[in-house]
Amino acid sequence: MTFRFTVNGEPVEVKANGSRRLLDVLREDLALTGTKEGCGEGECGACSVLIDGDVVDACLVPVSQAQGTTVRTVEALAIDGRLNELQQAFLETGGAQCGICTPGMLMAGEAFLAGGAEPTDENIREAIAGNLCRCTGYTKIIEAIALAAQRRTDA
Amino acid sequence: MDRPSSTTRTVPPGLTFPETTPLVVPTDAPAPGRARPALPLRREGPEKLTGEAKYADDLVFPGAWFGATIRSTEPRARLLEIQLDDAFDWKRVVVVTADDIPGDNIVSLIDTDQPVLVPVGGEIRHQAEPCALIAAPDRATLREAKRHVKLRTERLPAVFDPIEADREFAHYTVESGDAAAAMKEAALVIEGTYRVGHQEQLYIENQAMIAVPRDDGGVTVHGSLQCPYYVHKAMKRALNMGDELAVVVQAETGGGFGGKEEYPSVIALHASLLAMTCRRPVRMIYDRHEDISATTKRHPAVVRYRSGVSDTGELIAQEIEVIMDGGAYCTLTPVVLSRGVLHAGGPYRCPNVRITGRAMATNTPPNGAFRGFGAPQTEFAAEMQINRLAEALDASPLDLRRRWVYRQGDTTPTGQVLRESVAGIEVLEAAAEASAFDRAHAQTHSMREGRTDGARTATGIGLALAWHGAGFTGSGEVKLASVASLELTEDGRIRILTASTEMGQGTKTIFPQLVADTLGVEYDEVEIAPQDTSIVPDSGPTVASRTAMVVGGLLIRAAERMRARVEEATGRSFADAYRGAGPMRIDEQFVPYPGEPFDDKTYRGDAYPAFGWAACVVKLDVDLDTGEVAVRDCVAADDMGRVIHPVLAEGQIEGGTLQAIGYATIEEMKLVDGRYLNDRMATYLIPTSLDAPRIRSIIVEAPFSGAPHGAKGIGELPMDVGAPAVVAAIHDATGTWIHYLPATPERILAALTGGPMPPPPGISLEAPEPNSPPIEDLPPGGDEMPFRAPTDPGEPR
Incomplete structure (x- = not known):
């Protein structure tokens, strides 16, 4: 079957079995390898992408469900080759170490920032609770999201 | 983060401690790498943050096939035949067995016991052991082919308990003074048996390797790995290649923590063998289930410990027996045991010490490197003893450590004089001050006193201290050159x-x-x-x-x-x-650091060029109905010598501390018939952002003069100290000591209610007999084991 949706602002047309994972479509068919696979069963959040603004695990989404939606991945964040506020905040605070959870963390962080909730420690922890990180102890990731929220408010 | 500039020491009547002035520099002192005002940003950070960084599975090799491993489903058996079902057209794929290995059928590491593939007629020694390999042009064909392979075997009796095992990988003895005689003189003796289970590294990127055959007959592997030259050495031996033919390239690596120290050699050999056979690139990308089932874990250990204190309040004797479970093959086990033994006394002055250690073979998947490398296991036991001694002496756990912690000029059990960079007291005071330990401890004590029967939660605070030898153990760095x-x-x-x-x-x-x-x-x-x-x-x-x-x-x-x-x-x-x-x-x-050379035979001399020092204070709540632990706050103070990049260093402290908290509370591999039961992320749990406490890291700097920049090392240090701090806090909250890691809700409830203790960690249950009750209804295993006097060590090797 053919599925049509938007990825990072570009309309795409994918010929695939409807049960093919969105994760594989992104990584293999569209060569967007920024989205990572950590567990393949929706536990780690490394494959988090935004579908119509909501954070989802791309390993659990069949491509048929992406039909007609707007998908955003980590590749969409940098603007004209420059890191956006959230990426820059991760870089400055040490929010990325090995980097494998980072794309998913960034997408969860983007959704949190877009939602406009107060960037408290508790709210940020709640927002990234579906994204596992084994390197940082989460402390600097939380700092990064709070810093980006601060800068967006100031801007 | 500011380090407290002054310290307040509360000394109980009759107790004194020596005054020394260790070399600790202010954190704003100039140091290499810190000459400029702004810290450099992570070099590869932008690629990681934009998704451009290429991890192994992101690399594209046109025409690549997909590889898979056929694994054993028994813990011990004779491999009689690899049966390829005629119903499948085997011309569609390539199959590799031990017969196809051009060099030695050995995964080259410390020993030569681990085969690349179990040969027909050979012995399967653990579940998920590689026996054959398949590569296919696409995943569907690969899955179909795998279904048509059967291993015909003859089951052999398996051993799961290292205490009952008779095959030994290594043993060591460290001895100073006369521990047995001193123990007889002691006014107070505390004994304990502590058991810790497997821990999974759980890097978020699974093991991954791609082998590309070259026209010159060589192979280049691109993979997720820590040690390119370990893989290189393994390829040269098993593939019978010279230095230039075997080429190893690290792809961006999504976490290692020791888990990608030795195992990538196995996958690199498998992928290479397939690539050489089908003459195309072959991708071997493990999924999470295969990764947890088959790859190395932290060694389970049993530590029997006896400590003696004199009537003047000095620690005068330690007798320690360490038994580690190496799993089925040697891997790095002798070195893990060695580090465990050398750290088992903890960071405390004691004139009479006898530590014996042995590592045994069981029919479980091989255990290997994991951050801390033997030290978290034995230092958990050491800190449990110190905290229990404090309780028995009615002393503050902080004051007892102030009194006993190593100072500059003290001598360790191997005879190593700690000449410099000795900052145990500094990290202790820094953590105590930042956490207001004395005040918080007094508060939790009065909360415990005033608690009613209907209380639902209990709050506790716990403290631990550790040391960690910097760099390779003993003569290791000299040999590495x-x-x-x-x-x-x-x-x-x-x-x-x-x-x-x-x-x-x-x-x-x-x-x-x-x-x-x-x-x-x-x-x-x-x-x-x-x-x-x-x-x-x-x-x-x-x-x-x-x-x-x-x-x-x-x-x-x-x-x-x-x-x-x-x-x-x-x-x-x-x-x-x-x-x-x-x-x-x-x-x-490399030129050896100054100091006394280490003698591998006698275990005397400088075991490490220097030590890092760490203290951790944990505050937590225990749910008295469910036994669940919620760690609320954590202060970690670490001395790693001169710090090169404070942000990266804090990241190491915070990440290592959370891994230690996971080790202490929820991370447990369960085994039946030598197989990991919880081999998925849904069942092997690590802390999420909601489970993690706020971790406040404090950097202490006691430079090491042997390194031109004064740095010692930070990666492993925080892993040694978190778990005993958690268990001390559980005791502070509930009054009960948990001797087994992890301190799961089941173990805490059993201890609180006096009910049967769940089976000890790290030991596989036998395969259930047909018609037997479900596993969770099986009777619990033994609790405390009697202390056994250390056995004759024999000749250390």
Whole structure:
């Protein structure tokens, strides 16, 4: 079957079995390898992408469900080759170490920032609770999201 | 973060402690890498943050096939036949067995016991052991082929308990004074048996390797790995290749923590064998289930411990017996045991010590490297003893440590005199002050006193202290003889050449930082060559918290030589002159640090060039109905010598501390018939952002003069100290000591209610008999074991 949706602002047309994972479509068919696979069963959040603004695990989404939606991945964040506020905040605070959870963390962080909730420690922890990180102890990731929220408010 | 500038010491009546002035520098003191006001940002950070960084599974090789491993489903058996079902057309795929291995059927490491593939007629020694390999042009064909392979076997009796095992990988004895005689003189003796289970590294990127055959008959592997030259050595032996034919390239690596120290050699061999057979690139990308089922874990251990205190309140005797479960093959077990034994006394002065350790073979998947490398197991036991002694002496756990912790000039059980960089007291005071330990401890004590029967939660605070030897154990660094190189290219570029890998800890940032400062150039002017064995020298494995101290030190020396050579030749500053001064290459080889050489036979001498020191204070709540623990707050103070990059260093402290909290509370591998039961992320749980406490890291700097930049190492240190702090806090909350890690809700409830204790961690249950009750209804295993006097150690090896 053919599925049509938007990825990072570009309309795409994918010929695939409807049960093919969105994760594989992104990584293999569209060569967007920024989205990572950590567990393949929706536990780690490394494959988090935004579908119509909501954070989802791309390993659990069949491509048929992406039909007609707007998908955003980590590749969409940098603007004209420059890191956006959230990426820059991760870089400055040490929010990325090995980097494998980072794309998913960034997408969860983007959704949190877009939602406009107060960037408290508790709210940020709640927002990234579906994204596992084994390197940082989460402390600097939380700092990064709070810093980006601060800068967006100031801007 | 500020380090407390003054300390308040509360000394109980009758107790005194020696006054020394260890070398601790203020954190704003100048140091290599810190000459400029702003810290450099992570070198490969932008690629990781934009999704451009290429991890192994992101690499594209046109025409690549997919590889899979056929694994055993029994813990011990004779492999009689590999049956390929005629119903499948085997011309569609390639199959590799032990007969196809061109070199030795050995995964080359410390020992030669582990086969690349179990040969027909050979012995399967653990569940999920590789027996055959298949590659296919697509995943569907691969899955279909796998379904048509059967292993015909004859089951053999299996051993799961290291105490009952009779095959030994290694044993060591450390002895000073006369522990047995001193124990008889002791006014107070505390004994305990502590057991810790497996821990999974759970790097978020699974193991992954792609092998590409070359026209010259060689193979290049691209993979997720820590130690390019370990893989290289394994390929040369099993594939019968010379230095140039085997090439290993590190892809971006999504976490290691020791889990990608030795196992990547196995996958690299498998992928290479398939690639050589089908003459195409072969991708072996494990999924999470296969990764947890088959790859190494932290060694389970049993530590029997007896401590004696004199009537004047001195720690006078320690008798310690360590038994580690190596799993089915040797891997790195002797070195893990060695580090465990050398750290088992904890960071405390004691004149009479006897530590014996042995590592045994069981029919479980091989255990291997994991951050801390034997020390978290034995230091958990050491800290449990100190906290229990404090309770028995009615002393504050903080004051007892103030009194007993090593000071400059003290001697360890191997006879090593701690001449410098001894900061146990500094990290202890820093953590105590930042957590207001005395006040908080008094509060939780009164809360416990005033608690009613209907209370639902209990709050506790716990403290632990640890040391961690920097770099390889004993003569390890001398034997490695690592080389790091610095190159000035003809076109005027400065390039670092080392095999030290980046896996998140910051190698690619701190190396250019150290070199740039030494040369007097900007951070961005220094490049770092890819970790490719055809380009970089063998600077040793990226393990043992050695990269910053050892390889970083070599690079500074290389940079000093390069700078001097250019400045002497040109009469100008290096920064002005270097662009036209190449080509030039400086190879710098490891020179032993000052001190007494370590004798591997007697276990006497300087076990490590220096030690890092760590203290951790944990505050938590225990749910008295469910036994669940919620860690609320955590202060971790770590001394790693001079700090090169404070942000990266804090990241190591915070991440290591959370891994230790997971180890203490929820991370447990359960086994039946030698197989990991919870081999998925849904069943092997690690802390999420909601489980994690706020971790406040405090950097303490006691520089090590043997390294040109004063650095010691940080990676493993925080892993040693979190778990005993958690268990001390559980005791403070509930009044009960949990001797087994992890301190799960089941174990805590059993201890609180006096009910049956769940089986000990790390031991596989037998396969259930047909018609037997479900596993969770099986009777619990033994609780406390009697202390057994250390056995005759025999000849250490």
